[in-house]
Amino acid sequence: MKKSFPAASEGARRRATLSDVAQMAGVSNATVSRVLAGNYPVSVTTKNRVMRAVRQLDYVVNAQARALQAGASRTIAFVLHDITGPSFAEAAAGVEEEAARYGRLCVVCTTNGSRERQSKVIDLMRAQGAEAVILIGGTDNDEESHGRLVAYARSLAAAGSRLVLCGCPPPREPLPVTVIDYDNEAGAYAATAHLLSQGHRRILFVGKGEGYTTSEARFAGYLRALTSFGIEPDPELQVVVDFSRAASVRAMREVLARQVAFTAVFAASDMTAAGCMQVLREQGRKVPEDVSVVGYDDIPMTIDMTPRLTTVHVPYRELGRAAVRHVMELDPAARQDIDHVVLGTHLMVRESVAPPAVEPA
Amino acid sequence: MKKSFPAASEGARRRATLSDVAQMAGVSNATVSRVLAGNYPVSVTTKNRVMRAVRQLDYVVNAQARALQAGASRTIAFVLHDITGPSFAEAAAGVEEEAARYGRLCVVCTTNGSRERQSKVIDLMRAQGAEAVILIGGTDNDEESHGRLVAYARSLAAAGSRLVLCGCPPPREPLPVTVIDYDNEAGAYAATAHLLSQGHRRILFVGKGEGYTTSEARFAGYLRALTSFGIEPDPELQVVVDFSRAASVRAMREVLARQVAFTAVFAASDMTAAGCMQVLREQGRKVPEDVSVVGYDDIPMTIDMTPRLTTVHVPYRELGRAAVRHVMELDPAARQDIDHVVLGTHLMVRESVAPPAVEPA
DNA sequence: ATGAAAGCGCTAACAT
């Protein structure tokens, strides 16, 4: 005997309000509010009556009404290109985790790298009254992007919110912004130096994305390591591609076809490394016997690659956490300056690097 | 000369309201509202004056106020265990993508599998007035879990919202719920049948999570395939573990230590498969020459595994999209019944399966 | 074409 349930058969019933509770409990609105907030003395008997009504009506506050009255919405916005990227997902987890700890809601928006969509999202978040808007990922390193960032920071600040930049360098001018960065350059230096100290001299850099901050910093670290080992950088060894897997596959095929000589690859991201390794395997070049490979990001799948990928660990989860924590703990009075944090990176040595093979005579 | 910017130096200034705009433009609130909504005739000159004020004040609506007035909040909630799992991330992307298409905001909450946290999150979402609450992932298959789901569905429905279950079987009783499922059992059947048709007879099933819907359905498919090939299931070949990588590594080591004989592994998830392959490799067993392996989920990293993993493709992104679409397009009047959709799964044949090696004489 | 005013659900000051 299936008994149909009243709620559904009545369709979308009006949700219970605080007044409903008050009426049922025979008290005033204020009393109900006080019972729920628990920040004010209320007699035990009334409290019980109110709580019974709350349960009976299955009442929950209207967050909109509360936010309107409070003038703040207890939400954190997280804006990224694509939640599917493992490193972004990791950062998102950090943000969500920490937001939950502070009792904040976490709104996620993706932009697919579209500037237009980014602007729209920022406005949406201002409309929401988000306490912070966390932008993750490197940015384009041109005047126009910088200008947009400045505008975002200011309009957000003017509304009592705060822009947080994750994983990109701080703007050059004073701006009400929090920057949680990690040491991209040092990680790249360490990775390259590792290769050099194994004896590699011709190291292919794959992922020289021009005008993109993350990419530029990694490339800079590569260059610095080369220089400090007294090696002249060779433009032929610098492959310009974005961080996508597909792009690196294409690029790597092209490099191999051109017969460029190299004994090691420093891929600017693990995805890039995955693409390179696929092509190397296709062409019968063994990693690390024939070619050593180092990646960047230390995404979880690196340990399932064969050989396990040596890569630069980036603390993405902590990046997300720190972003939230900094905003939550920042004294709103002291908010005008740039608030800049740099997290460390370090090399994870695994199995994709070996000394270069001796030249066949 | 660094000019300091006014907004920041004044600290968190009050954000501009519609009244501010009205005042600056010298019109009434109603007029501003109408200009912004664009759903009402307004003279061109007034419109221009209003728009100028909007730009000058950098005004954006207060979403809370609007939602309060409208009685609806244009947000979709997405609740999952852990955003870091590649398949969940994929589904999340689908939800976000489709939500954006409908102009909805997407709130993400993780529960880490805690029931307590799940309840809290549901209430939070009721408070937010989310139009839909999408729960993704299998559920425990016990009375208590079922009871919770019933309660969620009803209280959400009572508030004009809707519960959407993604990737789990529909509840046994009529309930105001939308279920977007995929054919777990058929996928498992196909995977197992593939192995069987290659000649494998002793197939290890890793990931028999007891009382967990996803796991049970996959196991059922395995069993059915065995039966239809006239093979007696062997309990020794059924390994009980959750879907985590770490658990499968432990389990696989234990199985190998026990010297259980098998020529193929059907892992109930790709993560499980990754763990199994790691252990197999550690112990010098080649895939697929010595042991064939099939996974489940088809997460992106499967193509970077060596050998590339043969696995069952699950349309996670479409799952997320369908969840949103169904709620958005459902006539609220027709909302009482269970709304059930089943998406298909199919086998992705790659390189981790080969016929079993001939017994060494 | 525009304005005045009520009210969405809640909290907090101000009574009592």
Next chain:
DNA sequence: ATGTTAGCGCTTTCAT
């Protein structure tokens, strides 16, 4: 300890 009331920012009748 409890009630009354104003108002958060917006949309939307109802007037004009």
